[in-house]
Amino acid sequence: MINVVQPGFFTTIQDMGRFGLRHFGVPVSGCMDRDSARKANLLLENDPSDALLEITMTGPELIFQLATYITITGAHFPATVNSVEIPLNTVVKIEAEDRLQFGKLQSGFRTYLAVKGGIQTEEILNSRSYYKPITVQNRLKKGQELQCEAWPDFDPRLSSYQVEKETTANLLAFPGPEFDMLQAEQTTQLWNSEFTVAKENNRMAYQLEEGIGKHSKTILTSATLPGTVQYTPAGKLIILMRDAQTTGGYPRILQIREKSLNKLAQLKTGDRFRFKKQAYEV
Amino acid sequence: MTDFKIQIQPLGLHALLINWPDKVDEAILKEMLRLRDILVLEGYHTPEWDIVMAYRSLALIHNAGAISYLEEKVKVEKYFSQAKDNGEIASMCWYLPVCYDEEFALDLDEVCGKLSLSQESLIDLHTSTNYRVYGIGFVPGFMYLGGLPEQLESPRREHPRPLVLQGSVGLAGKQTGIYPQDSPGGWNIIGNCPIPLFSLAVDPPCFVSVGDQIRFYAISKAEHELRKIEAEVGVYNLKSEAV
Numbered sequence: 001m002i003n004v005v006q007p008g009f010f011t012t013i014q015d016m017g018r019f020g021l022r023h024f025g026v027p028v029s030g031c032m033d034r035d036s037a038r039k040a041n042l043l044l045e046n047d048p049s050d051a052l053l054e055i056t057m058t059g060p061e062l063i064f065q066l067a068t069y070i071t072i073t074g075a076h077f078p079a080t081v082n083s084v085e086i087p088l089n090t091v092v093k094i095e096a097e098d099r100l101q102f103g104k105l106q107s108g109f110r111t112y113l114a115v116k117g118g119i120q121t122e123e124i125l126n127s128r129s130y131y132k133p134i135t136v137q138n139r140l141k142k143g144q145e146l147q148c149e150a151w152p153d154f155d156p157r158l159s160s161y162q163v164e165k166e167t168t169a170n171l172l173a174f175p176g177p178e179f180d181m182l183q184a185e186q187t188t189q190l191w192n193s194e195f196t197v198a199k200e201n202n203r204m205a206y207q208l209e210e211g212i213g214k215h216s217k218t219i220l221t222s223a224t225l226p227g228t229v230q231y232t233p234a235g236k237l238i239i240l241m242r243d244a245q246t247t248g249g250y251p252r253i254l255q256i257r258e259k260s261l262n263k264l265a266q267l268k269t270g271d272r273f274r275f276k277k278q279a280y281e282v
Numbered sequence: 283m284t285d286f287k288i289q290i291q292p293l294g295l296h297a298l299l300i301n302w303p304d305k306v307d308e309a310i311l312k313e314m315l316r317l318r319d320i321l322v323l324e325g326y327h328t329p330e331w332d333i334v335m336a337y338r339s340l341a342l343i344h345n346a347g348a349i350s351y352l353e354e355k356v357k358v359e360k361y362f363s364q365a366k367d368n369g370e371i372a373s374m375c376w377y378l379p380v381c382y383d384e385e386f387a388l389d390l391d392e393v394c395g396k397l398s399l400s401q402e403s404l405i406d407l408h409t410s411t412n413y414r415v416y417g418i419g420f421v422p423g424f425m426y427l428g429g430l431p432e433q434l435e436s437p438r439r440e441h442p443r444p445l446v447l448q449g450s451v452g453l454a455g456k457q458t459g460i461y462p463q464d465s466p467g468g469w470n471i472i473g474n475c476p477i478p479l480f481s482l483a484v485d486p487p488c489f490v491s492v493g494d495q496i497r498f499y500a501i502s503k504a505e506h507e508l509r510k511i512e513a514e515v516g517v518y519n520l521k522s523e524a525v
Contacts, residue, residue, distance in 0.1 A: 019328065019332065019345045020328030020329040020332060021328075021332075021487070022332040022334050023332065023333060023334055023335070023418060023491075023492065024418055024422055024423060024480065024486070024487060024488040025418045025419045025420060025421055025422045025423055025424055025462075025480075025488075026422045026487075028345075124482065125482070125487065126329070133422075133463050134422065134482070174295075176293075177291060177293065177299055177301075220304065220305075220306065220337040220338055220339070221336045221337060221416075221417055221419065221426055222299070222337065222338075222339040222341070223293070223297075223299065223334040223336060223339065223341030225294060225296075225297060225341075225343065227294060228293075245419060245420050245421065246419045247334065247336050247417055247418075247419025247420060247426075248419075248420075255293055255294040256294075257294070257295065258294075258295070258296070280292050280351065
């Protein structure tokens with residue numbers, strides 16, 4: 001068991017998502033930055049679909065009731081166990097009654113905390129991922145207890161990995177189904193200018209500050225995916241994220257690649273990036 | 283046999299999108315459902331694949347990694363030619379109770395005024411049509427319904443409400459529908475359906491499928507209360523028939 005002393009700003013339980021229910025309008029959900037989450041589970045030799053904590057902007061304070069091993073990946077977020085700093089991207093041994101705390105976020109936006117064997121909260125529709133109202137909660141609460149197994153002994157094959165420093169913030173994007181509605185000057189703007197993450201950004205969608213001009217095209221509601229870039233009549237761009245609706249009525253002008261979507265999940269309000277054009281191999 | 287042509291395009295590296303001509307048409311919906319049935323039989327089913335249909339498009343989404351678009355496209359084209367030849371598709375008509383009492387029907391008076399209809403004739407019109415489910419999305423269990431009588435077309439509310447109650451039945455433009463959960467909303471609310479469109483108390487959590495029909499019928503406040511309690515414990519007593 002893990003006690004949640006403080007939940008942090010927005011900490012949720014996530015796994016790889018809730019599949020097979022999109023035809024009922026159920027979003028996939030799951031980790032915003034799947035790459036980082038996968039690495040945390042990998043070091044602990046967990047199942048890739050094991051649930052972990054997704055920590056956004058400020059960290060929780062947790063007390064472990066049992067001995068286990070943990071790994072922290074994703075955003076650069078200094079963490080301490082009993083006030084002693086622990087390495088990130090590394091398997092760390094935890095004893096019963098250890099207290100885990102986080103410092104100030106240095107870079108990135110979302111951190112993943114995996115425990116050996118995965119967090120064992122209740123599965124709803126085959127997933128532990130928080131998504132209200134499928135799950136009662138949308139984030140951790142103070143005083144909550146998280147089930148997990150005791151794991152007194154573990155000898156990892158690989159105990160840490162080096163993180164490559166990201167130098168550019170380019171999001172690789174394919175033209176979307178309604179890309180052809182754009183005028184030449186709009187496509188130039190799309191591929192050549194910088195965009196800024198607006199303050200309206202969450203697990204459902206990231207809005208962008210810069211628009212590309214009004215339009216009056218309407219489409220019949222059609223499927224959307226995480227990574228779909230919608231273009232509203234007011235000219236705004238909205239990038240759908242993991243908790244996004246399964247269908248939408250706005251033109252879909254881009255589809256962001258999975259690995260770039262993971263990268264986007266590490267950007268926060270005010271961060272800037274460019275779209276980089278990808279062509280389908282057809 | 284129809285002569286609709288389809289257009290297939292990639293939707294990222296994990297999915298493809300099949301588009302029919304850009305219109306709302308039951309014949310398109312039926313052809314799409316036949317293709318869906320063939321795809322499921324051929325192994326394109328959950329949890330590895332998701333199929334999301336809405337109006338005139340079908341998205342085939344692979345949940346387990348990138349697909350080979352060209353290979354899948356060729357297969358889908360073959361299945362599409364088979365979908366042309368097949369006969370009827372199985373669908374259900376669901377009879378859903380709606381209480382049009384003023385306690386729920388917050389905008390009934392106003393809408394009746396705008397449309398120059400008595401409350402009685404508005405309710406008659408709303409309950410005299412079989413609506414077609416053209417899609418499910420937006421939030422879990424939300425149905426996009428087609429077939430609203432023209433006399434009931436009314437503009438959305440100028441100021442959306444921050445909270446519309448679960449089960450609220452609304453009118454907006456050419457659409458009518460049910461809010462499956464408490465949410466903000468701008469539709470004109472004319473009643474409430476006590477049967478949840480999405481519930482974890484039953485399996486599957488949503489009884490409606492794309493292609494089904496919905497028929498509303500009016501119930502009293504007392505019956506609404508009873509049906510709501512029943513639904514909360516997972517008893518539905520839903521009236522339905524194969525159509």
